[in-house]
Amino acid sequence: MQTHEARLAALREELKRRELDGFVVPISDEHMSEYVGEYAQRLEWLTGFGGSAGTAVVLANAIDSKGAAMFVDGRYTIQVRDQVDGKLWDYESIPQTSPAEWLGRNVGEGARIGFDPWLHSPGWAKAAEKALAKKGATLVAVETNPIDSVWQDRPAPSTAFARPHDEALAGRSSAEKRGEIAEWLVANGYDATVITALDSIAWLFNIRGNDVSRTPVALSFAIVHADGTAELFMAPEKVTPALSTHLGNAVTLRDRAAFEDALAATKGQTIAVDPDRSVAAIFRALNDAGAIVKEERDPVVLPKAIKTGAEQNGHRAAQSRDGAAVAKFLNWIAREAPSGRVTELDASDRLEAFRAESDMLTDLSFDTISGAGPNGAVVHYRVSEETNRTLQPNSVYLVDSGGQYADGTTDITRTVWVGPGEAPAEVKDRFTRVLKGHIALATAVFPKGTVGSQLDTLARMFLWQAGVDYAHGTGHGVGSYLSVHEGPQNIGKGGRPNEQPLLPGMFLSNEPGYYKTGEYGIRIENLVLVIPQEIEGAETEMMGFETLTFAPIDRNLIDVALLTEGERGWIDDYHAKVLAVVGPQLAGEALGWLEVQCAPLSR
Structure with missing residues (x-):
């Protein structure tokens, strides 16, 4: 097996053969997915980086420096190292430095920098082109990806069957959804829209698949027309008679390989395309065909985010069984971890086994973050045989995990103290401040039109009072048996502001945290539902959150003296609900443990 040094050298030789002076390697696929299939894991193959967001830039010749840089945001600062x-790659932080800016500083006049137009957005391509032009350099769209030429054992794309998703779980038929998109197209004077995001396609056609680990989607493209008909481009081997029957006569199934030809046949048509969710190659193909391209947000994104009553009820059912699995796991950790014999991999495997006991688990919703001690301070840590640590007695353990069930997608983080001793005062202080922020957000009441960034301060303010913070968002949208990270809503600070108001029916996470590099990490995450809030005498429409996740919060880490009466009341009420929802699914020692964990806090 090639070393990463050998892979980098092979890529550089390939770039020279193609007369390219550099190449940009993102974590992406043809659908701008967050999580990609094995065939598209080019960045991990080249560098060893296993995070879900990052970009590499490789120069063909490295004379005075490494000539290769890895770009990640604050979630991956530790993991990338x-x-x-570090002997082969420089580490760069986003947003402080972008790949385009780095290229502008490190390439010379006349340089030709390659990029795969099927892996980058048109906005990225324009920014990179502009930065390079200042140095007299050129951005070159490659016809085939040079990494694919040197990745000798590259996996093929999945050929797993696509399958219908039960309309009773979806709450709306695919025909109804397509009709709504068609009305939008007609209202805006558009002939069609190109849909490329895999979760959008899955939602729109009420289909699911097994082509991407942890996300139940099927590799496909779609074109939806103003008359309500649609073309779905999917490899023929993925199509079953049941799928064809499910889609009906208004949907034409075509080979995925025919998608580019379909784009080339759009001359004179007005086509809506999302510049943030569709790659540069699609825009190029439409423009070359003579289509009139209109940049619009994917029309599926917002209706997908507003869950139907069926999806909300399904999610509650999924959360109930998931909470039982997590409670069994936390009981197991409390019993076994103080022995010093439980590793991070042992723990993540055991948690998955508890989830699988329901026989309704189809997959995890992401790779479990099982972080003992200092590994818990790596925000998006992914345990491996090389990094696997033992949960030491008298230490902090963080576990962020979730399940994919046909009726819902879950995501929960719990931080626990591994005894037998008592947690240090600093750890309790930080945990309690995170908990106070979590409660402040969970109990927030806000007017219609509020965006997530306006609520973010609530989750951070108690940490700020101690002079600390966390370098990740406070909340992300969550799909319904789809992607665990979903837009357009979020709760966060900094960067480009999210202008999407929070609306009833949206799922979000509530996950403030604190991380002390080299020592421990803390995060408390529940999922919440945006709901209308009835307030007597209110003069405007108000909203709030319903907490959907039910699993005990470790009372061993709570400094009760830091809590207000209202905060203690929230915790007691929450634990009473945990006991009511999860308790009937447990028995024996596990139930006894849960009853102790859910008892009211001492006053």
Whole structure:
């Protein structure tokens, strides 16, 4: 097996053969997915980096420096240094430095920098082109990806069957959804829209698949027309008679390989395309065909985010069984971890086994973050045989995990103290401040039109009072048996502001945290539902959150003296609900443990 140094050298030789002076390697696929299939894991193959967001830039010739850089955001600052060889790569932080800016500083006049137009947005391509032009350099769209030429054992795309998703769980038929998109197209004077995001396609056609680990989607493209008909482009081997019957006569199934030809046949048509969710190659193909391209947000994104009553009820059912699995796991950790014999991999495997006991688990919703001690301070840590640590007695353990069930997608983080001793005062202080922020957000009441960034301060303010913070968002949208990270809503600070108001029916996470590099990490995450809030005498429409996740919060880490009466009341009420929802699914020692964990806090 090639070393990462050998892979980098092979890529550089391929770039020279193609007369390219550099190449940009993102974590992406043809659908701008967050999580990609094995065939598209080019960045991990080249560098060893296993995170879900990052970009590499490789120069063909490195004379005075490494000539290769890895770009990640604050979630992966520690992980990138653990997984990517610093002798071969420079580490760069986003948003402080972008790949385009780095290229502008490090290439010379006349340089030709390659990029795969099927892996980058048109906005990225324009920014990179502009930065390079200042140095007299050129951005070159490659016809085939040079990494694919040197990745000798590259996996093929999945050929797993696509399958219908039960309309009773979806709450709306695919025909109804397509009709709504068609009305939008007619209202705006558009002939069609190109849909490329895999979760959008899955939602729109009420289909699911097994082509991407942890996300139940099927590799496909779609074109929806103003008359309500649609073309679905999917490899023929993925299509079953049941799928064809489910889609009906208004949907034409075509080979995925025919998608580019379909784009080339749009001359004179007005086509809506999302510049943030569709790659540069699609825009190029439409423009070359003579289509009139209109940049619009994917029309599926917002209706997908507003869950139907069926989806909300399904999610509650999924959360109930998931809470039982997590409670069994936390009981197991409390019993076994103080022995010093439980590893991070042992724990993540055991948690998955508890989830699988329901026989309704189809997959995890993401790779479990099982972080003992200092590994818990790596925000998006992914345990491996090389990094696997033992949960030491008298230490902090963080576990962020979720399940994919046909009726819902879950995501929960719990931080626990591994005894037998008592947690240090600093750890309790930080945990309690995170908990206070979590409660402040969970109990927020806000007017119609509020965006997530306006609520973010609530989750951070108690940490700020101690002079600390966390370098990740406070909340992300969650799909319904789809992607665990879903837009357009979120709760966060900094960067480009999210202008999407929070609306009833949206799922979000509530996950403030604190991380002390080299020592421990803390995060408390529940999922919440945006709901209308009835207030007597209110003069405007108000909203709030319903907490959907039910699993005990470790009372061993709570400094009760830091809590207000209202906060103690929230915790007691929450634990009473945990006991009511989860308790009937447990028995024996596990139930006894849960009853102790859910008892009211001492006053």
